[in-house]
Amino acid sequence: MSTEIKAPVFPESVAEGTVATWHKKPGEACERDELIVDIETDKVVLEVVAPADGVIEEILKDEGDTVESGEVIGRFKEGAAGSKSEESGSEESKTASASKEQEPSREDVSAAGVDEAILSPAARKLADENNVDPADVKGSGKGGRVTKEDVQAHIEGGNKAAPTSSEPRKEAAAPAADVPVGDRPEKRVPMTRLRASIAKRLVNAQQSAAMLTTFNEVNMKPVMDLRKQYKDSFEKRHGIKLGFMSFFAKAATEALKRFPAVNASIDGNDMVYHGYQDIGVAVSTDRGLVVPVVRDVDALGLADIEKKIVEYGQKAKGGKLGIEEMTGGTFTITNGGIFGSLISTPILNPPQTAILGMHKIQERPMAVNGQVEILPMMYLALSYDHRMIDGKEAVQFLVAIKEMIEDPTRILLDV
Incomplete structure (x- = not known):
């Protein structure tokens, strides 16, 4: 029986996608629920699996072709054997077939x-x-x-x-034909849909917003001491390590309550103030930067935040993040420090009006009560849309985060 292979039904926020990779060739044996093709959108990569045991009868949309939601991209023959493809030299199919027989x-x-x-x-x-x-x-x-x-x-x-x-495995696996040759080699690779979407959003953010960045620095010693003191008991109780991001997410939540404009967004000529704190956490993947959203952070404990961030990180690396997990968000935190960045100016994530940049913890000599001490310091950066947020509010917001990180009990006491 022949059936249609269709692209997934895209959410309303996704207009179209691109056929990224066909994992099976026409005539090649497929098992039920086995991945046969990836569809890349401007947000996530969606997987299409085999509806039953059988073979791909025909491919209607090649890799790189644009597809719409639910569009037919190929035909699948249920129950058909893939012996012809296996005999033609598909090592992977031979292995699967032999394994199944024995x-x-x-x-x-x-x-x-x-x-x-x-x-x-x-x-x-x-x-x-x-x-x-x-x-x-x-x-x-x-x-x-x-x-x-x-x-x-x-x-x-x-x-x-x-x-x-x-x-290195990457060098061993790379086909010789893909390696540029010559004294001044160049290689032209089409930009992925996700990468193109990221580029468009970043350029649009810079062109449409009155973006400014204010900086401060924070002494990380109190939080580091707190982690050192409770890391074992925390992990034993919650099954997750205590990281820095949860402290900054909670500090940001409290600061957002005090400065509602930083937690707002611009919709045309309207300013939308959000009465909740959904914080996006920027995650770097091989396909590009994605920003999954931790929702209702105010109602979550440190362990809940850490678990959610780890879950999103694992999903992002495996390309498993859903559209609903990356939509919305009232504020974003990005941590360039994990790559060694000492200071940077993060770009807004529209339609949000602000983004917090964390950076590398660096020991520096600091003046404390007239004495020089070596302290683990981190630069903080807050990029904000000056159309919505005044400089005074931006500076005070960043100072509030600094004070709560340098004295974590402020987060619990809301002072």
Whole structure:
């Protein structure tokens, strides 16, 4: 039976997408729920999986083609065997087919202690891309088969196997044809839809807003001491490490209550004041910068914030963030310090009116009560839209965050 392969139904905020990667070729065997094609939008990458066991009969939209919501991009033949494609040299399909034919039971795998793991094609591809030894991954599929989800969970658990070659994997995997040659090599690569969308938003933010940046510095010693004192008990109780971002998110929440204009947005000629604090946390991925939103931060504890940030970080790296997780937001925090940035001027995330930039913690000599002390200092930057926020409010907002970070009890006492 032949069925249509359709692009996912996009949310209202997404107009169209681009076919990023076909993971299967026409005639190549597919298993039910196996990834067959990625559709990239200006916000996320959406996955389309096989509706049943069978083969891709025809591809109607090639990689790089623009597709609309729900558009037919190919045809799938249910129940058909992919022997022709396998015989033509698809090593991945051969492996999957052979594994399926000789697939032992889960009990046999466990009892015999087999070294060769049984992988689905999608799982093998993901394992190869991330240099994961399949033998280290525990399979949850039928007969002990290692699924793509098993490999992804293994990667997110931080248990990557060591490279089997002394050469970097990226160099070993790169096709020779893709490497520029000559004395002055150049390589032209089309900008991804996500990257193009980011570029457009950043340029628009600079052109449409009266953007200014104010700076301050904060002594991180009190928070660092607090983390050192309670890190073990915190992790034992909550199952998550205590980071800096949760302190800044809570401090920002309290400061946003005091300065509502910083928590507002501009809609045409209207100024929209939000009575809640949904804070976006900028996350860098291979595909570009994404900003998932932690909602109702005022109602969350430090552990809840940390868990949400870790969850978003893992989803972002795996391309699993949903549209709903990246829409909205009344304020944004970005941390360039994790890459070593000492000071920067962050760009607004429209339609928000302000963004807080955290930076590297650097020990510096500071004058304290007439004495010189070496303290762990961090520069803070607040970029804001001067159409909505006066300089006085911006400075006072940043000072409020500085005071709460330097004396964390202020966050609890709301003083």
